[in-house]
Amino acid sequence: MFRDTSMDYYTPDEVRELWNRNRSFSDEELLEMDEVEFRARVRERSHHTLEIQVYQAAYRNKKLSSKQADYTKRLLRIWKERGLSEELPEYRYASFLIDAAEKLVNGDPVDLSPYKPTPVTEQMEKDFFTILKERRSVREFTDEEVPDEIIDKILDAGLWAAHGCNVQSIRYVVVREKNEPGLFKGSDVPGGPVHLVICQDMRCYRANCFTPVRNQLLDAGAAGQNIVLAAHATGLEGVWLTFPNQGFCDRLREKFQLPDYIRLVTYVDVGYGDQTPHPPLRGSVKDAVLGRF
Structure with missing residues (x-):
């Protein structure tokens, strides 16, 4: 069941049906499942059936069921039967959650202090808002080559963005204009030296198929x-751009x-800027807030 519109919502009964379907796969089906979909299911199921409950128990002294980790344990058993690496991030994180759940069930504390974020200093806060407010949409670039390591650092930042239900659908196509001149012709701005195409692997959403398209x-x-x-x-x-028509995507x-399961969503052109635009001034927070209740 999938609705290709961002405005549709499922009824509570439909959500329950889809939710139950997510948990009803046999071992054989999980073993034969496409690897991308299976790994997305491990991420999504670990999130919904264990991660949320573990943190509630750890921080709010809520009792955790002794069976809470059973489904995630089953998925990791299938993971091993499939011969997937235990060094992959979803396996390692699910294993951490299982270990935490077992400690909580036994009445032992879970030490989460090693994962506490670095305290934000006044200088860090200032630097963040400087980057946020001084970023511009730049449409002219020099010919200086952008190193791959910087491109990878930027793409990694995209992977660390918030992602609904942790299904991690984001994929990229990196295109240097010098290698494919004119391929991006048709945009309303001059092409940058590097095009970062943001895609989504739609197989990941099979793990949570009632996620609205929006x-x-x-x-x-x-x-x-x-x-x-x-x-x-x-x-x-850089400048954030959009595909002007379906022909561009095609x-x-x-x-x-x-392949068909890769959806092209948008793209960002980046390079070393060769212009300094005036800040596009913004309205006030006071005017933007419709109400405070």
């Missing part, structure tokens, strides 16, 4: 926001032989 697109939008901020933080500039899909 939420799926917000997942890509969150990645895009991290990317433009990271570009500025690493000394590059041209990229054909060129890079992208």
